[in-house]
Amino acid sequence: MTTFPKLPVAGRVLVEEALHGRSIRDPYRWLEDSDSPETQQFVRDQLAYTRSVLDPLPGREDIHRRLTELLAIGTIGTPQVGGKYFFYTRREGEQNQPVLLVREGLHGSDRVLINPNQLAADGTVALDWWYPTHDGQFVAYGISQGGSEVSTLEIIETATGEPLSDRIERTRAASLAWTLDNSGFYYTRYPKPGEVPTGQEAYYRRVFYHALGNAPEDDRLIFAPGNPEDWPSVALSEDGRWLLITVSQGWVKSELYLMDLRLGSAPRRISPEREFIYGGLVFQAELYVLTNEDAPRYRVMKASAERPERVHWREIIPQSDAVLQNIEIIGGSLIAQYEQVAISRLKMFQTSGAPLGEIALPGIGSVTGVGGVWDQPHLFFGFQSFSVPPSVYHIELPSRSSAVELRSTGQPGAAVPTGPELWEKVEAPAIDPSSYEVRQVWFSSKDGTQVPMFIFHKKGIAFDGRNPTLLTGYGGFNISLTPTFSGDRFLWLDRGGVFAVANLRGGGELGEDWHRAGMLERKQSVFDDFIAAAEYLIAQGFTDKNHLAIRGGSNGGLLMGAMLTQRPDLFRAVVCQVPLLDMVRYHKFQIAKLWIPEYGSPEDPIQFEWLYAYSPYHRVKEGTEYPAALFMTGESDTRVDPMHAKKMAALLQAEAANGTDRPVLLRIEPKAGHGMGKPLAKLIEELTDVYVFLAWQTALGA
Secondary structure (H helix, E strand, O other): OOOOOOOOOOOOOOEEEEEOOEEEEEOOHHHHOOOOHHHHHHHHHHHHHHHHHHOOOOOHHHHHHHHHHHHOOOEEOOOEEEOOEEEEEEEOOOOOOOEEEEEEOOOOOEEEEEOHHHOOOOOOEEEEEEEEOOOOOEEEEEEEEOOOOOOEEEEEEOOOOOEEEEEEOOOOOOOEEEOOOOOEEEEEEOOOOOOOOOOOOOOOOEEEEEEOOOOHHHOEEEEOOOOOOOEEEEEEOOOOOEEEEEEEEOOOEEEEEEEEOOOOOOOEEOOOOOOOOEEEEEEOOEEEEEEOOOOOOOEEEEEEOOOOOHHHOEEEEOOOOOEEEEEEEEOOEEEEEEEEOOEEEEEEEOOOOOEEEEEOOOOOOEEEEEEOOOOOOEEEEEEEOOOOOOEEEEEEOOOOOOHHHHHHHOOOOOOOOOOOEEEEEOOOOOOOHHHEEEEEEEEEOOOOOEEEEEEEEEOOOOOOOOOOEEEEOOOOOOOOOOOOOOOOHHHHHHOOOEEEEEOOOOOOOOOHHHHHOOOHHHOHHHHHHHHHHHHHHHHOOOOOOOOEEEEEEOHHHHHHHHHHHHOOOOOOEEEEEOOOOOOOOHHHOOOHHHHHHHHOOOOOHHHHHHHHHHOHHHOOOOOOOOOEEEEEEEOOOOOOOOHHHHHHHHHHHHHOOOOOOOOEEEEEEOOOOOOOOOOHHHHHHHHHHHHHHHHHHHOOOO
């Protein structure tokens, strides 16, 4: 047993309250106040202890060196088209943040347009989002600091690289649609202090119109949702007449509002009062609606924008055996992105819904984005897999004699092109993709439900039932875990480890029914699925409970907390990142009210019982031996409050019957948030801690 410095003891200040007839005991509520001197001292003590445990572990320098090599494998985004310009993001080598590049002409030279690495020496300023005008003259973009994701909107002229004077605060995760003459744009913005009740500034997202050169305070309010937690986004038709506003209400329901800008009419609701998801676009005065209404794997409906009421909708693309995720009009054709059991497919249709065929992808993997505009023949898509780094492919769609002909006919060519052309790729000299093997398996959950899982390892590995294995999952918010590339995994694989991804209920891999099967009162099914995945890996001889580690973040961090408390005997080590853990009070912090449709509300007595039944913070049992645990969060996290990780670490340290060889550690990253925009340098240090910890706990080979 390794000897470490003495664990710091956090003071207990017991708070007891009655909630819906239950007595709730909370000894670490004082840690919810991040600004108090006591909390800040707790953080300093915890970080010192974590460093005292992790820094002396053997192999740290080798792990750090290899991760530096692997994470030098860059990233590349899917291009967006604006006139003669092609815009895309790229990160290479030791760059902390991706850079927005612009290319004039399909095979021209790249030029740096926005480089956030020049805005902060430590790389903590990030480019959050960006939108070019249709002709590419301007790009509106969002910048945030320290991982906060609280964007400031700025505008740059593409040809000169000169900034405009326009600057708009509080544009987190903005949705934006430029007018066709580039004179302004419709966009979403959050309120400033004083405009809404104190503490509610993270809600009340509204749609405004901004004319270039005007003061943001004078921007015209276009749309304000009925509920503070509603999430509007905007899209403009190709002729600039129709503004479509999609209002998401959690991850299970959305509404559509249509505004005729030519008439100046108010936004008008066009979707029915039903609990389904509705999204879409307007093209050539016709409304295209992507919906799961009576179709859990989604379908496409169509109607005239002049008569957009539900009674006029007609189905043009029916539901299939794959989940239809997104539609775009590119080059006059309807491009449909599908996912079949977490594997991407890409199809083309006429705007009538008549099929044109399937686009051949370069392999089994994930389409990470589609780019193009309605009046140009360029279709781009990003592609990657577990072993193939990010790449971008281009397809030249059937040509038109002119945009006027396309506008008048809307008819694409006779057949889908057969072969995408590689446009750009990420170089990865640090790995050989052909050296690895991926398989997709199915296992039975507690209730007999069949659940898919990917298993990824090096070819020729010898399985002895004790291979260090890292299992991850998410299981929520209709999010799918698909085959994507992550360089750090190869450190694990090259040392004899196995990596597994379980596609749990609550995700979107099998459609909306799969999502709903793991939310609200059915959340326990997610945890049952993950337990069954672990038991499958053990039963099939991949590993045993002494060499099985798990890792997850955000909603996946909640999953990790549930695994810690429900099956502490099943895992050797847990990495729990930016987690939700106190589900009795989660809704009181940051933007968490947005998640009530997914989890339920502790204010409701029935929903409280669902949450309390699995809330990890309330399931810790004194005297239990738990797996070694590494809790990780960022001090600037504006999504999931760091209090969750702080409170859970303090409670486990006080009550777990763990020896020093199974420590409970807390790592809080300064000037970092939920994960978006984290600079490469911080990411390397963070992952070094993760893999040093996991290698120690699972006896991963050198």
